[in-house]
Amino acid sequence: MDRFIEGIEWIAAGFVGLVAADIFISVMLRYFFSYAIPDGYDFGRLFLGILIFWGIAATSYRGAHITVDLVWEGASRRYKRYIDVFATLVLLLVVTVQTIMLFDKVVQTRAQNVLTYDLQLPTWPFFLVAWLGDVAAVILIAVRTFRLVFNPQSVNREHTTDPVE
Template identity: 40%
Template sequence: MSTERRGDGNRIVGKIIQNIERVAGIMLGLVTVLIVVSAIGRYGFARPVPDVFDVSRLVLGIAIAWGLASLGFHGTHIKVDLLALSVPKPVQIAINGFAWLVLLGFTALLTWKIGERVMDAMGGGDVTMELRLAHWPFFAAIWLGMVAALFTTAVRLVIIVRDGRDLGEFDAFDETLLQDSDQK
């Protein structure tokens, strides 16, 4: 019974992480569309789209925050594992656990500071130059991405500590490529 619940929990967490990745992808796509539309408007019709610069940089911030949430689970950032790969498995797990704990602390501090920025923007009335769009909804979306990053980083830390699993499942593709090239 407990394994069924654990499986359901894993499925729910997987769905949450999948939705986090979708938000990051949609926001990155939106930035791309905004820039393309801006370029077409400016150079094709000599009519720039109002506030596209401000909106695209704010949406890019949202994409980065939600992308950090995806990174918080998958760990697909640049890393150097020279030390971790040369020590026994229990030490590797301890090193990875410490690294993810540091990332969790950094993410918590960043979330706190961005939350303060949201409150300042709400009270300060920051708006874009032309359309007078309020900045605080964009900052709130960035803050929600950071909250999602806290969640995903904590989930990964729990997996490392509880299950003793490393990020090997994400490096398996590279190992398969190496094995295939060695066989040739």
Template identity: 70%
Template structure:
């Protein structure tokens, strides 16, 4: 029987980021639902619903990247990975995660520049004239969290693969399963 372990700070941060990504899905869905109901039955709309929907969707995407990047839950094509042994699988995992980390770091830097320029240019929503940069900043925060989570994933892949949360990772890597025994 396996003992229940108390999650450490890193695992609590990961859980919080995943909850924030899930909440953003709910907010986007609620915005769409309320907009459709108001338009269909009351011939009215939420001011700036389109702008809010667009910006909330970007927040959802970047927080979703954070959540899926750590868990390894994104879409992959594992033809080569499934054909090699455990050591090569681990090497491929480490290489792929390092490449993901490099690209997400570059993306985060470029998105920060977008936040900065949007603030400097004072870009506003159409109806309510609200500044849009805070929405971009929240999206950027999700992307920055993705960098942190991918870095944690990379460290755990290299130094502590038993702490990964991937479904079936241990069964795909027999050396990890044996080290638990």
């Protein structure tokens, strides 16, 4: 499972690089050669959408996203674990609903034959790749929840120093 998690993180990192390369190349071509990549804007926005969903997958398992933890900081180790499990279950519910809704968007985009402006490429494959990132997020959040309940030391170092009170 850890290799799968690392794979998800590498995919997300790859999309960060792809978005950065798209922006850099577009700016250089426009500035030095007065040339624009056909569908450069469409590719940029579609890749950014993909990046967001794969980024959600990468950060959801590690718990590396921005959090507000005033209550959590003041809680004992036992209650920190309860808060973590509850928060992860809520996140799992929200991302699962989001995944279902995004799948509907993939189906609608394919049915409507939405195309890019210049090259007339179908956009639904980009939506599909974004949806796969959301599916990966659901899987990783489910794994995180399972590990928080049954093996918390494999997820957070916070839970490893003392046994549950």
